[in-house]
Amino acid sequence: METSEELNFLATLLPLVGILFIIAMGVVLLMQQFRKNLYRQKLAQEELITLHQQELLRSSIQVQEDERKRIATDIHDELGATLSIARMHLMALETQNKNNAVENAAAFQNIRSLIETSMTSVRRISHELMPQNLQMFGLPETLQSIVKMVNSSNNIHILIKCDEEVNDLPWALKLGLYRISLELINNTIKHAQAKEICLDIHCRHNELTFFYTDDGIGLSENFEKNGLGQKSIEARAMSIGGTLKVGNKKNGGFYAEMTIPDIQGKA
Amino acid sequence: MKDFSKYIIIISHVPILITSCYALITFRKQQTILKVFSCFLFLSYLVQFASLLFWFNRMNNMPLLHAYVGIGFLMLALFYKKVLEGFISGTVIYSVAIAFLIFTVLNSLFVQSVLTFNSYALTLESVLLIIFSLTTYILLLDKTVKEKRKSLVSSINWINSGIFIYYVSNLLIFYFSGYFSRYFSLEFNRYTWVVHSFFSVVMYTFFFIGLWRRAKN
Structure with a gap:
């Protein structure tokens, strides 16, 4: 029970x-x-x-x-x-x-x-x-004028390829690209002991790619990521909505790569 | 002894009256969450007193209980939806409420007639509300939730505690009611309803404190 x-x-x-x-x-x-x-x-x-x-x-x-x-x-x-x-x-x-x-x-x-x-x-x-040339002739022409100026010194040779479509971008974007290019060229001339600089700016599938290289000594081990020049480049890249990567190439030299997505949305 | 139980059950309706009156007086000053809850209190008040009248007139008040279980749960689900808004998807709570409503209608139509005690629906209602109240307890420990419900945390805690205590006791009483009726005396069974009334008093007291402690600004 x-x-x-x-x-x-x-x-x-x-x-x-x-x-x-x-x-x-x-x-x-x-x-x-x-x-x-x-x-x-x-x-x-x-x-x-x-x-x-x-x-x-x-x-x-x-x-x-x-x-x-x-x-x-x-x-x-x-x-x-x-x-x-x-x-x-x-x-x-x-x-x-x-x-x-x-x-x-x-x-x-x-x-x-x-x-x-x-x-x-x-x-x-x-x-x-305030680059008057940029306002009057656009980014490719302005960069070419800088190339002429630097190349005439015979110390360093710059090769720039820049799509004409870049001129259709908003002013802030063009100015940002111009300032970043200038800062990078200036850094190479000052510190890199390079003989050649290549800059390629092109627009594909609503995305802008900015690729900068030199054949200099590259970034040193104690490279200051928070240095004023680097900070200024990063701030400019961020302000135009770009993602910036910098480093040393495998075969020596420095590179900086930036991509800006949705450039049509920024126009 | 029968009279004692009877008086206890009648007296247990007093806190519902007081809490509902207080909810009615302060209704316009309440925040949306508490307004939804006050609507549940008004419904409870109407159903409880109507069923008391039915009881006095020796009429079967079970159909009222059948309706109250469905609508009451829907309102409490809406209250929890408002409390957990932004943290638990409203779709989840609405889906549970609709599924329960369908279950309770089917149960009343085909399984437990509207003239009998709907223990299945009550048991399921208790289970679901215990889940909601336990989740609310855990969520209210989180800093982000506390920040968002800042002025209402105390009120929600009291109301949630009332719901938790009452529905846990409900679940156990309904669950073991069959066992008790089979193995224990009628008097013992009557006492289980006194215990049920006691927990109902506790719940409405907690509800009153919850409404009382609402942010006055």
């Missing part, structure tokens, strides 16, 4: 164990869903933070560029004009004092050459601050 009651109790208890198991399983499944949703939310949040940082960077670079443009215009229009007037007055004085002593003529000549040097410097600085 006792055994029969025990069996009855057991028969009642066993389904309860099943119910408890179902409850536990239900909680576990809901918890898994919770973890998944939480992970997704955190990812979305991080993406928002990154987007916000990119936006901040973009606007700070924009402010920097606007300021450069203002300084370039001021230098060119005000200082340049003042120097031109000073040169004009000096030339007038030179004509009036033709009969004066030879030492005076030499002094005039000296002042004039100083003014002319200043005028050249003003033009160069204002062009560097």
Whole structure:
């Protein structure tokens, strides 16, 4: 009798164990869903933070560029004009004092050459601050003009291939590419002891690829990833939505590769 | 002894009345989550008092219970959906609620008639609400959930505890009711309903505290 009651109790208890198991399983499944949703939310949040940082960077670079443009215009229009007037007055004085002593003529000549040097410097600085050529002729032409300038020195040879489609890109993107190219060329000339630089910028399937190499000594072991130049290149790359990779080539030399996806969306 | 049980069962309806009245008074100031829960309280109040009236008039109040199980669960599912919004997909909770509704209708139509005690539907309702309440407990331990439900954490905790305590006791009572009726006296069985009423009082007291502790701003 006792055994029969025990069996009855057991028969009642066993389904309860099943119910408890179902409850536990239900909680576990809901918890898994919770973890998944939480992970997704955190990812979305991080993406928002990154987007916000990119936006901040973009606007700070924009402010920097606007300021450069203002300084370039001021230098060119005000200082340049003042120097031109000073040169004009000096030339007038030179004509009036033709009969004066030879030492005076030499002094005039000296002042004039100083003014002319200043005028050249003003033009160069204002062009560097805001590349007029880029605005007028586009990126491929501007880069080619730099190539001509550097190649004429005969110390280093630059080869640039740049698709014409790049000119259809927004100004901020073109300016970003120009500044990055200039910074990289400048770094190679200064530190790499290279003989050749190759730069390839092309647009394929709504993606822009920027590939820069030189045959110099490459990055040293104690290369500062947080150096000012490197930081500036990375910030610019990030502000135009690009992903930048830098390193040493297998056969020696330095390389920098940047891809910018969805360039049509940026237009 | 029969009268004692009777009075206990009648008195157990008082906390429902107090809590529902309080929910009605504060309804306009409540946040959406608590408004959904207050609607459940109003429904409970109506059903419990209607069934008490039926009981006094010696009428079968089981059809009311059949309807209450389905609609009550739907409202509690909606409450949990609001509490767990953003963390547990609403589709999961809605799917469970709809599946349960179909089950309870089929159970009332074909298995346990509307004139009999619907123990299957009540047992399943208890299981599902225990799952929801346990999940809510665990979720409320998470920092992100706490941050999001900031002003309502205390209220949700009290309400969830009330639901958990009542439905666990419900599950055990309904589950063992068959065993008790087979092996124990009628008086013992009546006591199980007194115990049930006690847990109902505990639940509505917790609900009252939950509504009381809501963020006043």
